[in-house]
Amino acid sequence: MDVTTPPTDHTVPGEDDVLAFLAGFADADTEHRVLVAALTDPALRSRLAANGALLAAGDAAESAPLSSEEAIALAARAAALRRRPPTPTGPGVPTIPLADRLRSAGRRILDFVGGPVTLPGLAPALAAPPVDSVALHRQAFDSPDGARVELHQLPGDPPRLRAIVDTGRPAASGAFVTLHFSDGEGGAQAALPVALNEQGRGLAEAMLGPGSDGLLLPAREGWQLVGVELSESGAGGD
């Protein structure tokens, strides 16, 4: 090899080189390149220093003892971020890159067919039709794979909304579903979380009314169920 023109002399180290240097698996040539650059370029030197400070902080946090509550919370968050639905394997099923699935993990949007919520209690009070005290108004939304959301208007004053969710699959501990409502005009939005049991079923209630504190859905016309989000995909049956 012609040693008079070594190919990597004075080349600026790239991010890959810096990562290898920091992580401790750089070869001698890479290490040399990064060191020479760092010793002659204060900006790179300060970048390495900043990395060192952050890594030390991360290592310290990692080795610190955790309370049981903290450990549970951490595990739940990690699970919510990393879990994903199983890969469909049928012919013609599009696949999603792992990184993309990881990014969207924990915010899996279920394939529900949404639509207007027509329960009478959601209409403005003056326009609302009288509700029989024993009548149960209900409305159901289904997903193609068999999950179901039912909305019930319970009698009472003010009336209450009950959401019943059945994902049709087992759910992990802590899994929940969020029902997203919109007024259809893009102005008002509301969300109702529904905790799931091990069978992937859950129930939640909220008050309906003119929009005072503690009410989930201010009574108004035009509410639509626009999305069902599985915030922890244990229901996916991983």
Next chain:
Amino acid sequence: MPPSADDVTPQRGPAGTPGRPAGDTQDVVRLRAALRAHAAADGPAAERAARLELEAVGDPLLDRLFPRLLRHCHGMVTSEGAFRPRNALFDADDLAIEAWERTLRYLKEPSGDRVETDQHLWNLLRCAASNRLVDRLRRHSDELAHQAPQDADVSEEERLESAGAAAQPGPERDALLWGADHRGWRLVELLFRHEERFHVRFRLVTDRHPRQFRALVLYELGALLHREVNTPAATPAGRRQECSLMRRYAALLGIPPADWARVEQAAVAEEEDPGDGALIPGLRDAVNALCDTSVRTRTGLTTLRYELKRILKSPPARALEWK
């Protein structure tokens, strides 16, 4: 005990991958192969098969490493110290996901061959996270500087960054490193690791004993360190960082660690620069003691410097193998 924040020595992390010895290579090798196979897959069937293999390999790793990474990232973004006010703006979850993605991209590229063990993989994950956070912090700093250039509440790290951005690398500093290019690196390595071979190879170019050139290299590297740690803008963290980098560089050049420790000690000792071309007394004495030389003046060093440069340009030096 966690490593020092200023130490740029390769950081191995607190332990090996949970449940596995630190040197295990099985998982990372399989993951790398699966990533590359997936990238190269041609057609839906091949892509699907590669995807399944990637999940079979990647998911257990993800399950094992992700909680740990998340905790690490949480520690970084909530760390005490100069970065905290800005760190708090960033989300540990996002950081962990970005670090995971960056690591997968790294593994897929040819540079991924460097990642040989599961411990390397873990180190890469945490360094990808810290590097990403540094990027964000700097971008945020730039935005803040653009919005409020007169902000007086500047942290130590920000001052370090500002000082770094203001200073420009100069050719003189580069030249003082001696081993900055490959041939210089090999020459200095020969000087420190194989004195006899240096003597034999260059006997027709110079009749000086190699220890005199060793004294030159040690003094100039020490003087460079002395100058950097004594600049008015240098912070304690910056000084420790400079020492750490120079220590690693000296080791790479083949300078025995004990020798460099003596040079470093003399270089960082509180001592005014004598000026007027005089040598720094403490450093000069330390180098002379180490190399059994009697360099007393700048002129003597200049002569040695001229001769070492001549050696560097000589045919025997051009024939130095750098691999």
